[in-house]
Amino acid sequence: MPVVLSTVDSIALEFTGVPWSMLSPEKKMGEFIRRNLAEPCSGLCHFHGFCNANMLLHEVSMRSGMDLTD
Template identity: 45%
Template structure:
């Protein structure tokens, strides 16, 4: 069963918190709130957040980097990222 954008967003947020810690996560959220360009996420200021989300996808046996992977998983990737960001990367369900 394919996970939902909400499930992926939550796991992505939890993984970012584990990677960055509370102080850097607060900074990410604050910078994102001040950012005026919609496609920018300041998690990249502290880590390769694409790799963090990629690991979440691999955990669910989905590989966006495989041939045709972005066609299969790209929309879910974007939805999950935007949802996590809109929720300020909260880690509670």
């Protein structure tokens, strides 16, 4: 079954909200922001140093009802 744009948009929106809940403000958030601000390459994000992005995408996909076996 093809993924429709509305599904892609809703997954993208949910994906952007989940990472912040995974970072504890007192321990990780400041360091994550500091590394991104200091990064000379604008396309590089240091979030992967604080979580497993594959598991994050899996969680968001499951919440959206996607069948990951397709």
